[in-house]
Amino acid sequence: MRKRKSLTEFKKGVLAGDRVVLSQAITLVESNLETDSKLAGDLVQELLPYAGNSIRVGITGVPGVGKSTFIESFGKMLVDKGKKVAVLAVDPSSQKTKGSILGDKTRMEKLASDKRAFIRPSPSGSTLGGVSSKTREAMLICEAAGFDVILVETVGVGQSEIAVKGMVDFFLLLMLSGAGDELQGIKKGIMEMADGMLINKADGDNLQPAKKAKATYQNALHLFPLGENNWSPKVLIGSSISGMGLPECWQMIEDFQSKMLGNGFWEKNRAEQRLKWLDDSIQALLGRAFYMHPAIQKKLNEGKKQVLEGDLNPMNLARELTSHFLKK
Amino acid sequence: MRKRKSLTEFKKGVLAGDRVVLSQAITLVESNLETDSKLAGDLVQELLPYAGNSIRVGITGVPGVGKSTFIESFGKMLVDKGKKVAVLAVDPSSQKTKGSILGDKTRMEKLASDKRAFIRPSPSGSTLGGVSSKTREAMLICEAAGFDVILVETVGVGQSEIAVKGMVDFFLLLMLSGAGDELQGIKKGIMEMADGMLINKADGDNLQPAKKAKATYQNALHLFPLGENNWSPKVLIGSSISGMGLPECWQMIEDFQSKMLGNGFWEKNRAEQRLKWLDDSIQALLGRAFYMHPAIQKKLNEGKKQVLEGDLNPMNLARELTSHFLKK
Numbered sequence: 001m002r003k004r005k006s007l008t009e010f011k012k013g014v015l016a017g018d019r020v021v022l023s024q025a026i027t028l029v030e031s032n033l034e035t036d037s038k039l040a041g042d043l044v045q046e047l048l049p050y051a052g053n054s055i056r057v058g059i060t061g062v063p064g065v066g067k068s069t070f071i072e073s074f075g076k077m078l079v080d081k082g083k084k085v086a087v088l089a090v091d092p093s094s095q096k097t098k099g100s101i102l103g104d105k106t107r108m109e110k111l112a113s114d115k116r117a118f119i120r121p122s123p124s125g126s127t128l129g130g131v132s133s134k135t136r137e138a139m140l141i142c143e144a145a146g147f148d149v150i151l152v153e154t155v156g157v158g159q160s161e162i163a164v165k166g167m168v169d170f171f172l173l174l175m176l177s178g179a180g181d182e183l184q185g186i187k188k189g190i191m192e193m194a195d196g197m198l199i200n201k202a203d204g205d206n207l208q209p210a211k212k213a214k215a216t217y218q219n220a221l222h223l224f225p226l227g228e229n230n231w232s233p234k235v236l237i238g239s240s241i242s243g244m245g246l247p248e249c250w251q252m253i254e255d256f257q258s259k260m261l262g263n264g265f266w267e268k269n270r271a272e273q274r275l276k277w278l279d280d281s282i283q284a285l286l287g288r289a290f291y292m293h294p295a296i297q298k299k300l301n302e303g304k305k306q307v308l309e310g311d312l313n314p315m316n317l318a319r320e321l322t323s324h325f326l327k328k
Numbered sequence: 329m330r331k332r333k334s335l336t337e338f339k340k341g342v343l344a345g346d347r348v349v350l351s352q353a354i355t356l357v358e359s360n361l362e363t364d365s366k367l368a369g370d371l372v373q374e375l376l377p378y379a380g381n382s383i384r385v386g387i388t389g390v391p392g393v394g395k396s397t398f399i400e401s402f403g404k405m406l407v408d409k410g411k412k413v414a415v416l417a418v419d420p421s422s423q424k425t426k427g428s429i430l431g432d433k434t435r436m437e438k439l440a441s442d443k444r445a446f447i448r449p450s451p452s453g454s455t456l457g458g459v460s461s462k463t464r465e466a467m468l469i470c471e472a473a474g475f476d477v478i479l480v481e482t483v484g485v486g487q488s489e490i491a492v493k494g495m496v497d498f499f500l501l502l503m504l505s506g507a508g509d510e511l512q513g514i515k516k517g518i519m520e521m522a523d524g525m526l527i528n529k530a531d532g533d534n535l536q537p538a539k540k541a542k543a544t545y546q547n548a549l550h551l552f553p554l555g556e557n558n559w560s561p562k563v564l565i566g567s568s569i570s571g572m573g574l575p576e577c578w579q580m581i582e583d584f585q586s587k588m589l590g591n592g593f594w595e596k597n598r599a600e601q602r603l604k605w606l607d608d609s610i611q612a613l614l615g616r617a618f619y620m621h622p623a624i625q626k627k628l629n630e631g632k633k634q635v636l637e638g639d640l641n642p643m644n645l646a647r648e649l650t651s652h653f654l655k656k
Contacts, residue, residue: 278645282649318610318613319369
């Protein structure tokens, strides 16, 4: 077994931007071992003063929308602009769907081989609450390592979007033209969460339909309520092949940042996200202790059947089990 | 002090449709006393075999959209059709906004005086989790008392909608024509939750704008993804003064029910709602025990400041506090 690095070694390596140490630090926060989580927490705590100086962008869309190719082209454009770009993934469904979200690094060859970029595939085998908390910590570590754009990829299946929306500054939804069938994979509610949409694959025969879809969505979005940040979501078209629309997409994100910094919502949003992260973590840890408790599990499985059948008042079962758990 | 009824007395009275006992039973489930909650839970448990036979309709919209007047006219139409109608309210914001959601019964005079209707104002002074659980239990009690339509009113402020969406069969959003400023009160995400929309106050000079708004929204909604129940949300116009649109609104709800019964989603949705209710209740009870703990409160308040400032890793604070709490 390889000797584990000390807190100081981790901290020094990350702050120096050492890729190997950065990778090991993220592996550390992703670990499910109790001993690792203590060190991981301490490391993140030590790195906090150096974190926060990035634009955090969540990117989602249904499978097939071209997320990986988009991120590769978009990330390449950003590093060519002198940005340091980290790509992380939140993928709660990887177990079930065997989706290839960032799973195949070779799909991002150009970006992965660039020294100014860092690509981290999705942590697997964890619950969403865990993944989301781990992704937040990984994000802070990347920031401390000097990355100034963090792209967080997720799939358009609902739960992961809500988690990612709660940890990024800007939420981008990739779509395809020919609104209809392609959208069925996106869950209700995701579209209203987007700060910006980009109709992807707007090249060749797709260009005209994409332009039309852009106008249609832009009109539709005007009908929907603004968020409290008063930002009106934009719709763009783009192509990862021709590169068309990518500079405009970055411009949109910078405009957003500049507006939010101006109206105070940038820091307000981040402070709220930190509090939400705290509450979510507390609830997740309490829930984990409860649901992992063997005696509770047994009683819960029996009771759940009756609840599903409609034979047992859920509130009664909840009261009984929680008071049993808390007395232990 | 009035002698409290026994479980048997409550059960008999509710099943006989006795209004006084019904009111007392709901007061019982709304009580925050530990002793009451045991009896309340037992009562709901006893009544479960008689519950479930209603259409549960959530109704929301921003203040000023005319919810109370709509519910009065809509409810009156339903009782005239021979339905027994109960109206409940979920209003987490009553403390803050002093909104008058069902607070003033006299605003529903006609319906309130009808023997086939039952109107219950919002329980006050409770947290949302509590209110939502209590509203669910109140709903089951009303069903056991023979009501076959339950209208659950809520305000368009976000959190309460999500709670109500999780306890009803059909979610109706009331809107005003002249999309724009009126919508600012509605939170993002609410529109995508609606199974149907009704542009209210479509009378007099408002009729033409309402018709136009209906077409615009219907077009916009076509762009948005369907839910897993495969229902395509409808947009109607209506007037509580002329009664126009109210029969169509009921027809829409009946069409929805018939389609959902056909595709199996009616019972599937209710079973999922019961499981969600169980999980929500467990999380709420665990959370309450945690957040009400004096030693935790003190540590949490100190830590929260540091988290808000960005000086403390939220995950560290969560780990420390939950392990402290669970060791006690």
